[in-house]
Amino acid sequence: MTEARALDRDRIKTLFDLRSSFNSRSGGDVTGDPYPAWRRLREQAAVHEGTVHELTGYPGDYVFQGLPEPDRPHFSAFSYGALDTVYRNPQVFSSSSEPVDLDGEPAATNSMLSMGGRQHRRYRALVQPSFVPARAHWWIDNWISSTVHALIDGFVADGHAELNVDFCAAIPVLTITGSFGIAPEQALDLRAALDKPHEVVRMIQPIVAARREEPADDLISVLVQAELTDENGVTHRLSDAEVNSFALLLLAAGSGTTWKQMGITLTALLQRPELLARIREDRSLLKPATEEALRWMPTDPMFSRYVTRDTELEGVPLPEGAVVHLCLGAANRDPARWQRPDEYDIARKVRASFAFGGGPHICLGMHVARAEISTGIGALLDRLPGLRLDPGAEPPRYIGMYERGVTEIPVLFDR
Numbered sequence: 001m002t003e004a005r006a007l008d009r010d011r012i013k014t015l016f017d018l019r020s021s022f023n024s025r026s027g028g029d030v031t032g033d034p035y036p037a038w039r040r041l042r043e044q045a046a047v048h049e050g051t052v053h054e055l056t057g058y059p060g061d062y063v064f065q066g067l068p069e070p071d072r073p074h075f076s077a078f079s080y081g082a083l084d085t086v087y088r089n090p091q092v093f094s095s096s097s098e099p100v101d102l103d104g105e106p107a108a109t110n111s112m113l114s115m116g117g118r119q120h121r122r123y124r125a126l127v128q129p130s131f132v133p134a135r136a137h138w139w140i141d142n143w144i145s146s147t148v149h150a151l152i153d154g155f156v157a158d159g160h161a162e163l164n165v166d167f168c169a170a171i172p173v174l175t176i177t178g179s180f181g182i183a184p185e186q187a188l189d190l191r192a193a194l195d196k197p198h199e200v201v202r203m204i205q206p207i208v209a210a211r212r213e214e215p216a217d218d219l220i221s222v223l224v225q226a227e228l229t230d231e232n233g234v235t236h237r238l239s240d241a242e243v244n245s246f247a248l249l250l251l252a253a254g255s256g257t258t259w260k261q262m263g264i265t266l267t268a269l270l271q272r273p274e275l276l277a278r279i280r281e282d283r284s285l286l287k288p289a290t291e292e293a294l295r296w297m298p299t300d301p302m303f304s305r306y307v308t309r310d311t312e313l314e315g316v317p318l319p320e321g322a323v324v325h326l327c328l329g330a331a332n333r334d335p336a337r338w339q340r341p342d343e344y345d346i347a348r349k350v351r352a353s354f355a356f357g358g359g360p361h362i363c364l365g366m367h368v369a370r371a372e373i374s375t376g377i378g379a380l381l382d383r384l385p386g387l388r389l390d391p392g393a394e395p396p397r398y399i400g401m402y403e404r405g406v407t408e409i410p411v412l413f414d415r
């Protein structure tokens, strides 16, 4: 897939740089480190009144799951135990305030992400088989590996690169659009249309129609062939509206997250050259390095739930209709679960963190994300001897509020 090299670099930068206007609505341009504030808040109480950004010291109208919602009371949870309780009780802590109407306006949130109970289980079961660990190689062999190598081909002769935009950003978007049957030249058009769902639907509709005629070895074919049994026991193939809803969710969830998490992981390793050298020698260490980065700095450190009836959480009364923001960034550093939680330490015993959420909505794409990160970083180590941060360039900085990532990753390597 050599066309990956033809991607417009400036356009990738506009779409993916966290500081660009495209991402600032979720606080992409927040530059301070929120973790000291989250630590203080968690030490004071497991649950506070207010939103995470206000409590962290960044008032504003951010847009993310459960935000802005100006007419509802807001609470935020910061401990591992509080989040665990919420994830285990989806009837009380619902993913949406409204029932999902798949025949209504197309939107990434008008999808299984916002469903509950049996409806959610039925829809999720349709796509789950394509996302299990045993399918990781379907993703790697069809889309990830060729993308990763084409991108490296583009800069391997230069002796230097900026890996955040030129590498990390491009891999997930090309993987997910590739799995839709979209050509690399069109991948950025699709990503740019993310906030115009009708445009995305217009672009994927010819592919949906073609796959209904003749299925191929891709994700849209999985969707058009899937059979859903409704609550009356009647089985039917997914309608176009149902296929579109899945496609919009997967595009939103699968193209913007992994690039930031890969950048976070790469930066953590490049800033620790001895550790990077050990991983170069022993690739089995890449797995704990990735998992520890997910715990230590998850790219999306907050998701929200709607309270369906009066209840309490860690002794704090929550009225029906309130929004509870789950600060999984803070929960992932709860000393009740991890010793020296602020340290990035790949030798610690791996215990499940909330980087991919928890409960019934736990990230569907987590094994694809892990495959993208390990294939990407593994290929960099294979092909770029002496890979190191460029000492003459601005060092990478971690930024962002609800979407966290790094500024730039300027590197040098031996040719």
Ligand code: HEM
Pocket: 065, 095, 112, 113, 114, 124, 172, 176, 249, 250, 253, 254, 255, 257, 258, 261, 298, 299, 300, 303, 304, 354, 355, 356, 357, 358, 360, 361, 362, 363, 364, 365, 366, 368, 369
């Ligand atoms: C490192 C990268 C990723 C991170 C940190 C991440 C994180 C998350 C989190 C925290 C949730 C739970 C949201 C909630 O509780 O409301 C979630 C859900 C989801 N993610 Fe990911 N994600 C990543 C990559 C991906 C990829 C690559 C895909 C698809 C290819 C994907 C697809 C989804 C879907 C479809 C859901 C909704 C699941 C449901 O509602 O049942 N994610 N993700």
